[in-house]
Amino acid sequence: MSDSIQGPLNELIDILKAKAPHLAPAIFPTQYRINSIFDIISFRGMFNSMKDWIDSQDKDDKKMIMCTSIDYESRSIVISHIMFVDPFDAKLASVEKVMKALILGREDEISILVQRFLKLNNYKCNIEDGRAIFQEVYHVAYAIKVIISNIPGMKLQLGDYPLPLTNITDSEIKKMLDHLHCDPTTSSSYKNNSDSDAVIHGSEPSPHERKKRRRSSHKKSNLM
DSSP, rough: OGGGGHHHHHHHHHHHHHOSSOOBBBBOOTTSSOOOOOOOOSHHHHHHHHHHHHHTTOOOOOGEEEEEEEEEETTTTEEEEEEEEHHHHHHHHHHHHHHHHHHSSSSHHHHHHHHHHHHHOOOHHHHHHHHHHHHHHHHHHHHHHHHHHHHHHOOOEEEEEEEOOOOOOOOHHHHHHHHBBOGGGHHHHHHHHSSSSOOOOSSOOOOOHHHHHHHHHHHHHHHH
């Protein structure tokens, strides 16, 4: 696939950011079958280290979501941060689960998902218009998933670490998870838009994004 796909891909990403500024689904290429953070590990010892870290947070791994960003230039999908959230918000973070709900789910389940999405993204509209926005967002997210699944050489990273994780110690794993962990309850967007443990995507730069901005700022200062 030629670089001509970059323009249309960026347009779809911009639509997703505009339509879902605070809560957007994580997007992984289809070749990476990732439903939980445990799907990224490469050996048993790493599983135990991650499980110990989750237990230390007194959280349920089924409520953990991974927030992603796409770096086309480096052909990378970056898991930029992780959060523990409400079960319905965890479902909203999954393109596959929402698409399945839209096709096979009960109307009451879909209605709850739509209302949660609208509230967290601060929409003030009737349910019919809101449902149309909701469907558009997940159709766009699915289109992005299809595109990145067909770009040769797409890699996956957990923060700054390429996957699969290898040659990494227990202490490094826990330090990395501490660095990527964001608490949605400390977000001002969370306090304004939610009355439960909701995930707020895009409310503040991820650790990976902050690092990229610092590098960019440093380069600019060297040119001045």
